[in-house]
Amino acid sequence: MTSLVTREDRDGLATLTLNRPEKLNSLNVEMFIELDRHIASIEKDLDGVGLVILRGAGKCFSAGHDLGDIAEGERPPRPNFQATTIERLATLPQPVISAVHGHCYTGALELALAGDLLVAAQSAKFADTHAKWSLTPVWGMSQRLPRRVGVPKAREMMFTCRTYTGAEALAMGLANICVADEEFDATLAALAASILANSWFSNRANKKLLADTDGLPLGAGLAHEIYCSEGVGPDMQARIAAFTNKTAKKQA
Incomplete structure (x- = not known):
């Protein structure tokens, strides 16, 4: 079928x-x-x-x-x-x-x-x-x-x-x-x-952040972003290291 x-x-x-x-x-x-x-x-x-x-x-x-x-x-x-x-x-x-x-x-x-x-x-x-x-x-x-x-x-x-x-x-x-x-x-x-190509963690976290703050007054939304966001993703260090290494190779 x-x-x-x-x-x-x-x-x-x-x-x-x-x-x-x-x-x-x-x-x-x-x-x-x-x-x-x-x-x-x-x-x-x-x-x-x-x-x-x-x-x-x-x-x-x-x-x-x-x-x-x-x-x-x-x-x-x-x-x-x-x-x-x-x-x-x-x-x-x-x-x-x-x-x-x-x-x-x-x-x-x-x-x-x-x-x-x-x-x-x-x-x-x-x-x-x-x-x-x-x-x-x-x-x-x-x-x-x-x-x-x-x-x-x-x-x-x-x-x-x-x-x-x-x-x-x-x-x-x-x-x-x-x-x-x-x-x-x-x-x-x-x-x-x-x-x-971007962090799947960040994409999910940003989607949730937008949904959770939809309709909130600006002050409440800003507070939510500071205190309730997902924070740093598990791939942050690897991504920064890859960028740093790539930049260093270009400058060499």
Whole structure:
């Protein structure tokens, strides 16, 4: 049986691919069950995985929540299962990149917003269409979208159900990077390499620090940084020694 979410590991990078291309990777309960299993494995593997990329197979990232699944009556393994899976992805210790090409609508946008960074191809198309179907979000749209693009832009997206291009997503701050489709994979590879080259300890610690201080007043945030940060990582001395040795060789 074909996996609905595949995982590929290479040099510390775990790539999770939504793998239902014949349905434009529309999100159903079975896909979320597989995604949750992968997340559970990754969150325990701090030594083996330093970065996660979430992307879609075929023509797009995902067309969104499977409307057929909704119409037939979903049977998730527990209440709010999809929402808690997305939150589990968002709170992975490791950084997460959402890599979006083609459609990224509604539920798929809620899933993509779980990424710490979002890389868009020029072909990317983003929309929140809850209002088109007389639905309201339960997977995090009302909270993560305004935190990413600001409340006024979130209102615009939610009220109009308009589709936005990759370039527009970059301009509004939804995407960190937007590149031509032919440069998409190379850009992801270069970005992943640059992140993985840094201390995985620091990447995890910085992600936690940002999450723990989100919404705090400046004074409280500064105090948290001083007294509650993770401190010095186990690879600090080796990294400084490597830099010192490299500098000394250049000067010799």
